[in-house]
Amino acid sequence: MLTVSELSxxxxxxxxxxxxxxxxxxxxxxxxxxxxxxxxNDDDIKKVKFIRQAKGLGFTLxxxxxxxxxxxxxxxxxxxxxxxxxxxxxxxxxRLAELxxxxxxxxxxxEKWKTMPDxxxxxxxxxxxxxxxN
Numbered sequence: 001m002l003t004v005s006e007l008s009x010x011x012x013x014x015x016x017x018x019x020x021x022x023x024x025x026x027x028x029x030x031x032x033x034x035x036x037x038x039x040x041n042d043d044d045i046k047k048v049k050f051i052r053q054a055k056g057l058g059f060t061l062x063x064x065x066x067x068x069x070x071x072x073x074x075x076x077x078x079x080x081x082x083x084x085x086x087x088x089x090x091x092x093x094x095r096l097a098e099l100x101x102x103x104x105x106x107x108x109x110x111e112k113w114k115t116m117p118d119x120x121x122x123x124x125x126x127x128x129x130x131x132x133x134n
Contacts, residue, residue: 001030001039011048018048026051026065058088109133 029038070077119128
């Protein structure tokens, strides 16, 4: 049996992360009757390592909880995992496209601003550089 600190070191996660996983129900430790410390077992080490791997692939803690739910009920989580990552890939592509559009707007603005003089506050304009962009 491991304490939060020991599990943290073994699974290479912060103690705060371990405590958070307990709070949201991803880990369900037992309690030491003498001092009330949370005690974790080898399955918890596997779970924390799995959580870290899944987060590294972009899965959210809520999605990881769903994966655990499938496993705990004896169902393969693989179909749900494939669906989740497909959805995440599509979301990422949309975000990347928006970021590329933003980058183009920023590049264009900076290019335009290179030839514009600095403005003085005159009560009509806040920053004529930004206000010059349609």
